[in-house]
Amino acid sequence: MLIEKPYDRYATVEYARRWALTRNPRYYDFEEIGGDCTNFASQCIFAGSGVMNYTPVTGWYYISANERTASWTGVEYLYDFLIRNKGAGPFAREAPLSAAEPGDILQLGGSEGRFYHSPVIVKTEPEILVCAHTYDALDRKLSSYVYSHARLLHIEGVRVEEQSAQL
DSSP states (O other): OEEEEOOOHHHHHHHHHHHTTSOOTTSOOOGGGTOSHHHHHHHHHHHHHOOOBOOTTTSBOEEETTEEOHHHHOHHHHHHHHHHOOSSEEEEEEEOGGGOOTTOEEEEEOTTSOEEEOOEEEEOSSSOEEEETTTTEEEEEGGGSOOSEEEEEEEEEEEEEHHHHHO
16 A cells, blocks of 8 residues: 655755766766756655656666666656656656745756756755756756746655555
């Protein structure tokens, strides 16, 4: 049985700031083969959730560069997982930027409507600051990015197996 637990926003932000300008050797760096931003965002979310979803194809997990779901590294796939997840792991809703909290994920897109970047929010006041990979950023102002569209993935919580929650 799955139960909900809070998402640890502090752990997410701490991880984002720790690894924003370098790479955690536990994870492959996808920068040279399409970008590392969503891989980094997933690492940050995992730091705050502690739970992966090992459902083949539609889940969200990373074992190695060759054993992972598309949602771990792909912008649209991460969106789909977080918004639609009814199983184990983190879950989110799309929300207005005014609802942003540290630990949430932004996705930036172009004028054609395609989203291409997944920075992690680390501060919201007095303005939104993010950490990101590919174009490495530590506490970068959202206002310094050039984009046409932004969507906020507000992480609402984490579902865990009842036995895992008691440990």
